[in-house]
Every structure is written in C-alpha cells, then in structure tokens.
Amino acid sequence: MLKIWVVVPTCLPLVLRRCHVCASERFWASGNFRVNANHKRIDAWLLALCTTCGKTTKLTVLERVNVRSIRPELLAGCTTTTRPDSGAAPGPGRAAP
Structure with a gap:
C-alpha cells in the first residue's frame, strides 16, 4: 500500500545571521x-x-519593484496586519499572538 506524506511547517524558520x-x-x-x-x-x-x-x-523581500509587477496575493500579504499563519506555533522564547 502506498502512503502519501505531507510536510507542514509548524513555525517560521530561524535565520542564521x-x-x-x-x-x-x-x-x-x-x-x-x-x-x-x-x-x-x-x-x-x-x-x-x-x-x-x-x-x-530587516531581511529584504522586495527592493525597488514596480507595484504592478507584484502578484496581488503577495502584495496583500505584505500589507495586511494579521498573519496568515496565526495558528502556527510561535518561535523560540516568544508567546503566541
């Protein structure tokens, strides 16, 4: 029998810097x-x-990009104040939102 696995992130990754x-x-x-x-x-x-x-x-995501060239869902994600993954576990040492 074939099993299908799905990997789901539980929190945002740590950044080495x-x-x-x-x-x-x-x-x-x-x-x-x-x-x-x-x-x-x-x-x-x-x-x-x-x-x-x-x-x-600050980690650069977009730099001097024409607004019309950005996918609408990416632009909406950058400009909204609520996190889409608010159900995810918080990072280390941080409380849940």
Missing part, C-alpha cells in the same frame, strides 16, 4: 513585514528578532 548588539547568531522571523512605497516603486522587508536580545533586523 550575526546580531550587531549581542553577537548571537540566530534570529527568529516574526512574520511581520515593513513596507515602504515611493510613487510606483515598493520595498518590503521581513522583520526578524534576535533570539538573545530581541533586537530587530
């Missing part, structure tokens, strides 16, 4: 985005928090 405040090497992706638009161009960053000190860093 050095913190400039405490020299820790792990960041937790918060799932929140920061978006900046100038006329027809848009920038979007995923915010990540240091697992040790909580300092925020």
Whole structure:
C-alpha cells in the first residue's frame, strides 16, 4: 500500500545571521513585514528578532519593484496586519499572538 506524506511547517524558520548588539547568531522571523512605497516603486522587508536580545533586523523581500509587477496575493500579504499563519506555533522564547 502506498502512503502519501505531507510536510507542514509548524513555525517560521530561524535565520542564521550575526546580531550587531549581542553577537548571537540566530534570529527568529516574526512574520511581520515593513513596507515602504515611493510613487510606483515598493520595498518590503521581513522583520526578524534576535533570539538573545530581541533586537530587530530587516531581511529584504522586495527592493525597488514596480507595484504592478507584484502578484496581488503577495502584495496583500505584505500589507495586511494579521498573519496568515496565526495558528502556527510561535518561535523560540516568544508567546503566541
């Protein structure tokens, strides 16, 4: 009998990057985005928090991209304030939203 397995993420992944405040090497992706638009161009960053000190860093998702060239669901996901995966388990050391 053939079994089909499905892999489902339980939380956002850890990001390996050095913190400039405490020299820790792990960041937790918060799932929140920061978006900046100038006329027809848009920038979007995923915010990540240091697992040790909580300092925020930005991970570039979109950089100087024409708004019309972005898929509508991606644009909506970057600009909404609620996380689509709010039922997922929180990252290390963080409380559930």
